[in-house]
Amino acid sequence: MTFAWKAAGITYNRYLAVASRVVRRSLKEEKRLAAEPRGESEVRFAKWSNGKPGEPKHLAEANAQDTITRAGGA
Template sequence: MASAVAGSSAAVPFWRAAGMTYITYSNVCASLVRGCLKEPYKSEAATREKVHFAISKWANGKPEKPTIRSDSPEE
């Protein structure tokens, strides 16, 4: 039984062993796939590449007004 537990701890996903989070690994893979697409699919995929999200800080147990953020550096 002890050998089965020790063996399972050695099966670390390669993205974790490389020091990445799954989200980082997923973003790298998606970027590579988008780069391999042919037109018109490549330009369509580029328009869906941007991600926008809202961040709300909490003060005194209540959320403050959210700020809209983007993952793209040009905005």
């Protein structure tokens, strides 16, 4: 027997993220407002060069910048 998330072609981590979001959205207003920030995450990274880290950047901002650059915008 295969797991539903495997059969759907998603990873277990993605399955957990979707399930958590569904549970948070199903809560009553007061509890939902308290639980919403738990679903947010902030990922930062730094490019290393010659054994030293570069300037830390937010992943979402770097991805947006890269998308604009590849599209020929900036």
